[in-house]
Amino acid sequence: QKEVEQDPGPLSVPEGAIVSLNCTYSNSAFQYFMWYRQYSRKGPELLMYTYSSGNKEDGRFTAQVDKSSKYISLFIRDSQPSDSATYLCAMFSGGYNKLIFGAGTRLAVHP
Amino acid sequence: GAVVSQHPSRVICKSGTSVKIECRSLDFQATTMFWYRQFPKQSLMLMATSNEGSKATYEQGVEKDKFLINHASLTLSTLTVTSAHPEDSSFYICSAARQGRNTEAFFGQGTRLTVV
Numbered sequence: 001q002k003e004v005e006q007d008p009g010p011l012s013v014p015e016g017a018i019v020s021l022n023c024t025y026s027n028s029a030f031q032y033f034m035w036y037r038q039y040s041r042k043g044p045e046l047l048m049y050t051y052s053s054g055n056k057e058d059g060r061f062t063a064q065v066d067k068s069s070k071y072i073s074l075f076i077r078d079s080q081p082s083d084s085a086t087y088l089c090a091m092f093s094g095g096y097n098k099l100i101f102g103a104g105t106r107l108a109v110h111p
Numbered sequence: 112g113a114v115v116s117q118h119p120s121r122v123i124c125k126s127g128t129s130v131k132i133e134c135r136s137l138d139f140q141a142t143t144m145f146w147y148r149q150f151p152k153q154s155l156m157l158m159a160t161s162n163e164g165s166k167a168t169y170e171q172g173v174e175k176d177k178f179l180i181n182h183a184s185l186t187l188s189t190l191t192v193t194s195a196h197p198e199d200s201s202f203y204i205c206s207a208a209r210q211g212r213n214t215e216a217f218f219g220q221g222t223r224l225t226v227v
Contacts, residue, residue: 006154034216043117043204043218044155088154090216092208099145099206099216103154 003027006089006102015111019076023089023102026070030091030100033065035074038086038104047087048074079109113139115207117219124195124226132190132222134205140185141207145216146178149202161188195226 006023013019021035032051036044048063050056050072056063062075072091076083089102114137124130134144142163147155159175161167161182169175177199179191188207192199204221 032215036218041202041221041223043221046215046217049215092216098157098160099208100157101147101155 003100004089004091004102007105008103010106010108012108012110013079015079015081015109017079017109019079019083019107019109021074021076021087021089021105021107023072024070025072025091027100028067028070032092033063033072034090035061035063036088036090036101037083038088044088079107081109081111084108113137113207113209113215113217115141115205115217115219117205117222119222120220121223122225124224126196126226127194129191129193130195130224132192132203132205132224134188134190134207134219136186136207136209136217139207139209141188142185142210143208144182144188145206145208146180146188146190147204147206149204149221155204158190192224195224197226200224200226 004025035048037047038044050063050065053065053067060077064073086104086106088104092099116135118133144161146158149155157170158173159167159169161180163182163185167180182188205219206216208216
């Protein structure tokens with residue numbers, strides 16, 4: 001079993017839709033959770049960061065962490081064509097010894 | 112967010128030669144840096160974790176003698192691909208962890224290596 005599971009998609013939605021991206025994980029030691037956006041041939045860009053359980057909102061993006069279920073989500077409201085990219089969840093433990101990524105979900109927002 | 116600079120962005124080299132990739136954290140100190148490899152349409156594969164002043168920890172299946180990592184200072188880590196082969200052609204990305212009240216990881220722009 002992989003430490004982090006993420007549906008690779010692709011996910012295709014119309015402009016304006018609410019997008020839900022999810023990851024599950026198996027290692028209860030993970031404490032820091034991040035979402036990255038990656039455009040083709042570019043390095044990942046940090047979108048959201050959360051520590052432990054809870055919600056965090058930043059503009060059109062909301063990140064949720066449910067440690068009891070080992071489940072994290074990223075919601076994108078009012079999705080735009082410019083949101084089309086691959087979204088990667090990532091997490092690491094308090095020891096900072098590994099930063100583990102999900103497979104990435106390819107998102108396409110069409111006008 | 113914090114800035115991590117990776118250089119070069121693209122490199123083409125001949126088989127058998129060595130290539131060095133630099134990763135610098137420009138506005139923070141990074142005690143931990145990560146090196147990843149990414150194949151087309153795939154996720155990032157962690158190659159190794161480097162901590163300033165100590166030997167890197169390599170993931171299973173990654174040859175430490177082929178992929179030399181040096182984390183000489185709190186702002187610089189280097190990855191040297193030695194005796195490069197065409198199968199080493201890939202996208203290499205570094206990440207630097209900024210530790211403090213919150214801990215976040217920021218990425219360099221990536222290096223596209225092509226071995227001919």
